[in-house]
């Protein structure tokens with residue numbers, strides 16, 4: 001399980017005892033154990049370290065420890081935080097995991113390496129147009145509103161196949177897979193299983209699901225990417 005983060009560690013997140021690098025190591029270990037238990041090979045799941053709201057100082061220990069895959073949920077914040085880090089670590093891969101607005105598409109294609117939240121036709125078309133314009137064809141994931149929740153963005157599961165076809169065939173977007181955020185007041189397993197099924201029947205390899213509280217379950221149910229924030233960086237500053 002995740003190493004609990006004590007109060008004292010929260011206030012000294014750059015302390016050498018338990019920094020983001022140490023926490024990543026222990027998350028990797030529990031992921032490996034969960035995968036073995038499920039009969040999946042170790043190292044088949046990528047950890048996307050969600051660094052939203054955290055400072056460069058909090059994020060850097062993860063980079064120093066060799067981690068390279070990160071996620072942010074806001075285009076503006078990523079644009080302010082990551083270009084200097086990318087100068088120092090050119091091989092990072094930055095995922096957009098939050099909703100994308102049309103007027104941010106240009107910046108998003110510039111600053112991110114993968115878009116996890118393609119959730120409507122309009123944004124898919126805008127991404128395609130911008131990627132063609134700048135010649136930067138980023139892989140994308142289709143976000144599925146897996147619990148059919150009114151307040152969540154994403155494509156309804158019943159329309160997912162059609163939308164995936166629209167993106168990959170009509171628009172020629174590079175659709176690598178699917179992502180979801182299940183309802184937070186219910187056991188996530190059935191939702192993870194449904195997302196994996198949608199990926200499989202559309203022959204998509206990438207399945208982004210699972211966060212700090214449930215990444216082991218997600219890994220056991222077929223995630224290729226887990227998006228882990230607070231278990232790595234501590235609680236987000238408010």
Ligand SMILES: *Cc1c(COP(=O)(O)O)cnc(C)c1O
Nearest residue numbers: 050073097211212227228229230
């Ligand atoms: C913030 C966020 C996460 C990480 O959440 P934690 O519970 O801190 O691990 C994962 N996915 C998305 C889309 C997020 O916005």
